[in-house]
Amino acid sequence: MDPQGKGATRSRPAPLEFHAYGHGDQWAWAIAVAVTAALRRDLLQHPRARLLVSGGKTPAPVFRALSKAPLEWNRVDVALVDERWLRPDDPDSNAHLVRECLLQEHAAEARFETLTRPGRSIEAAVADANLHARHPPGVVLLGMGNDGHVASLFPRMRDLEHALASRNPYVAVDASGCPGAVPWPRRISLTPAGLAPAHTRLLLLRGQSKRAVFERALDGRDPQEMPVRLAFTTPGAVLQVYWCP
Numbered sequence: 584m585d586p587q588g589k590g591a592t593r594s595r596p597a598p599l600e601f602h603a604y605g606h607g608d609q610w611a612w613a614i615a616v617a618v619t620a621a622l623r624r625d626l627l628q629h630p631r632a633r634l635l636v637s638g639g640k641t642p643a644p645v646f647r648a649l650s651k652a653p654l655e656w657n658r659v660d661v662a663l664v665d666e667r668w669l670r671p672d673d674p675d676s677n678a679h680l681v682r683e684c685l686l687q688e689h690a691a692e693a694r695f696e697t698l699t700r701p702g703r704s705i706e707a708a709v710a711d712a713n714l715h716a717r718h719p720p721g722v723v724l725l726g727m728g729n730d731g732h733v734a735s736l737f738p739r740m741r742d743l744e745h746a747l748a749s750r751n752p753y754v755a756v757d758a759s760g761c762p763g764a765v766p767w768p769r770r771i772s773l774t775p776a777g778l779a780p781a782h783t784r785l786l787l788l789r790g791q792s793k794r795a796v797f798e799r800a801l802d803g804r805d806p807q808e809m810p811v812r813l814a815f816t817t818p819g820a821v822l823q824v825y826w827c828p
């Protein structure tokens with residue numbers, strides 16, 4: 584990989600830094616240290632700090648490491664990058680993962696905003712998320728699927744154009760027909776407009792196959808083909824990619 588884009592084959596440099604670790608523990612702790620430092624800097628300057636996290640399987644060890652970080656967690660708002668349209672206590676929801684793995688130990692003091700709530704329509708949930716997002720995130724942790732999706736923005740999804748053009752931080756999406764979204768096609772997702780204000784942007788990757796997918800993403804710009812490109816083409820912070828085998 585040529586993360587700084589100095590290779591002869593790439594015409595435009597990708598604004599990212601690539602951090603590779605040999606072991607999952609080192610990877611998880613390095614991310615936890617970086618996130619803690621960024622949140623601590625925010626807390627020095629503001630009454631509260633805001634952290635957005637992704638779901639999926641990848642972040643669980645990072646969340647466990649982060650939960651042990653000595654930080655004024657009672658001044659931290661934790662919210663989601665995206666959510667499957669499930670009840671927040673559903674074991675397959677991203678909210679469940681955050682509760683189980685992140686909101687433990689020291690981080691149990693954090694304030695957590697779910698994107699879904701029983702009895703509320705998806706439109707009402709998105710409106711609420713956009714209200715909360717008036718307080719912009721400082722730190723965003725992104726994940727990537729093997730199909731090149733990021734947040735709940737899937738390749739060639741019917742609502743993708745709308746999400747890309749949206750000025751709102753969150754949109755409801757219907758990813759029916761996208762294999763990577765099965766079995767939860769209805770979702771709420773962060774948009775590029777929601778990602779842009781963050782001063783710290785991390786992408787968490789594990790495994791050779793994800794590394795290969797990400798390298799392919801670096802060779803183009805079209806977000807319809809690989810929405811993960813938004814992680815490094817959306818103006819704002821330099822993307823920090825953390826990878827381990």
Ligand SMILES: O=C(O)[C@H](O)[C@@H](O)[C@H](O)[C@H](O)COP(=O)(O)O
Pocket residue numbers: 637638639640641642664665666667677725726727728729732733734735
């Ligand atoms: O709700 C989701 O599906 C996620 O937030 C999603 O965007 C995730 O980051 C990727 O799908 C990677 O998932 P894995 O870590 O499980 O590969």
